Amino acid sequence: MAEHTKVTVGVTGGVAAYKAVEVVRHLQDAGFDPHVVMTASAEKFLQPLTFSAITNHKVITSLWSEDAGAMGGELSGIEHINEAQTTAALIVVPATANILAKFAHGIADDFLTTMYLATTAPVIVAPAMNVAMWQHPATQANLATLRERGVTIVEPGSGYLACGMTGGGRLAEESAIVAAVAEVLAKHSSHTTNDLAGETLLVTAGGTREPIDPVRFIGNRSSGRMGYAIAQQARARGARVILVSAPTSLPAPEGVELLPVTTVEEMREAALKRLPEASMVVMAAAVSDYRVSEVSQQKLKRNGPRTLTLEPTADILREIVAARKPETLVVGFAAETENILDNGRAKLTRKGVDALVLNDVSGTTTGFDSERNAGWLLTVEETIELPESTKAVMADRILDKAVTLRSTRSHAAQS
Numbered sequence: 001m002a003e004h005t006k007v008t009v010g011v012t013g014g015v016a017a018y019k020a021v022e023v024v025r026h027l028q029d030a031g032f033d034p035h036v037v038m039t040a041s042a043e044k045f046l047q048p049l050t051f052s053a054i055t056n057h058k059v060i061t062s063l064w065s066e067d068a069g070a071m072g073g074e075l076s077g078i079e080h081i082n083e084a085q086t087t088a089a090l091i092v093v094p095a096t097a098n099i100l101a102k103f104a105h106g107i108a109d110d111f112l113t114t115m116y117l118a119t120t121a122p123v124i125v126a127p128a129m130n131v132a133m134w135q136h137p138a139t140q141a142n143l144a145t146l147r148e149r150g151v152t153i154v155e156p157g158s159g160y161l162a163c164g165m166t167g168g169g170r171l172a173e174e175s176a177i178v179a180a181v182a183e184v185l186a187k188h189s190s191h192t193t194n195d196l197a198g199e200t201l202l203v204t205a206g207g208t209r210e211p212i213d214p215v216r217f218i219g220n221r222s223s224g225r226m227g228y229a230i231a232q233q234a235r236a237r238g239a240r241v242i243l244v245s246a247p248t249s250l251p252a253p254e255g256v257e258l259l260p261v262t263t264v265e266e267m268r269e270a271a272l273k274r275l276p277e278a279s280m281v282v283m284a285a286a287v288s289d290y291r292v293s294e295v296s297q298q299k300l301k302r303n304g305p306r307t308l309t310l311e312p313t314a315d316i317l318r319e320i321v322a323a324r325k326p327e328t329l330v331v332g333f334a335a336e337t338e339n340i341l342d343n344g345r346a347k348l349t350r351k352g353v354d355a356l357v358l359n360d361v362s363g364t365t366t367g368f369d370s371e372r373n374a375g376w377l378l379t380v381e382e383t384i385e386l387p388e389s390t391k392a393v394m395a396d397r398i399l400d401k402a403v404t405l406r407s408t409r410s411h412a413a414q415s
């Protein structure tokens, strides 16, 4: 999935139509280029102008616009076919009971329904309706049909509905809809792209351990899942991957060269040794900033208060940046709990990396030792939000950006 991927947002005639505006904004923040299609009923709730103003694209409202059959596209001159073939995903938000029924039964009587039949891109629907409409067996049967045909349903939540009732049928949160889009597209792209073929990725992962005595160490809560996800997705996209890993409980990703290490010094040695082979380096390991000055050779016994003297460890990221070939791209990671964006941008500059992934580790469902993650991807020019998603999806988003930055870096290195 490339940066600024075109996606089509279908807006239908429900009270939650106004929330589609926020979804479009969130999609833009997540790096997508949304184009909007509105049904006739949606126009009763919102003006197309709202969407054209924020997307900078014409909003499609009819199958029968003047240029519908005359649009000079590479793939087709017919507008709905062109839209169907050039979009990476169709997202319907909100999805009325009516649109679900039409999709399920193959009715094609306006632009959105005709485009739905004509597209092979993944389809994501976010239903919103009155609770009785939601629970109606007809609606539930239509949803089951769509699910079976591979449509992703972003389940509505429960709560107060505009019809005055409380219950199921309330549009899912905007962030959940955007996360579903990113997730579906990452899955789709990892099966179809080989855009890292010819690249060698050096990835660090896991949490280092600095010994205190023969049985104790200074460690951290990193599970290694983020770095392993990067290694796995990069391999799936055609890269050769060298994974320098501090201890984790994860199985070695298939097809990846695994180099197990324990301490910062071991990680430093292994990473610097293999650096000359790498065209991209992703430093996802949680590296201890300090180690014990004098490691006890014997197990320390309980004997009243004890003070451990700590000394700083090597700054591996900085050494990698200094020792890399000019065309080698370096992506760093930072875990922050406060002033996340300010601290991240300062670190990006201080370390001289091409991109920095900022992990928000203050959340309870994301970050360390979690299946999911959220944060930001900083480059010198951009701040890209990485909405909450699985670590595999986040890995793909990071790799998408790395592919773009890498081509810029190798051009700059050649000229």
Ligand SMILES: Cc1cc2nc3c(=O)[nH]c(=O)nc-3n(C[C@H](O)[C@H](O)[C@H](O)COP(=O)(O)O)c2cc1C
Binding pocket: 011, 012, 013, 014, 015, 016, 039, 040, 041, 042, 095, 096, 097, 098, 099, 128, 129, 130, 133
């Ligand atoms: C004020 C009002 C609010 C509506 N809200 C919803 C809604 O939230 N969900 C829904 O499925 N239908 C809702 N409807 C009904 C749809 O607008 C109607 O089924 C329409 O045919 C949908 O057309 P579309 O799916 O082509 O946009 C609402 C209708 C009105 C008049």
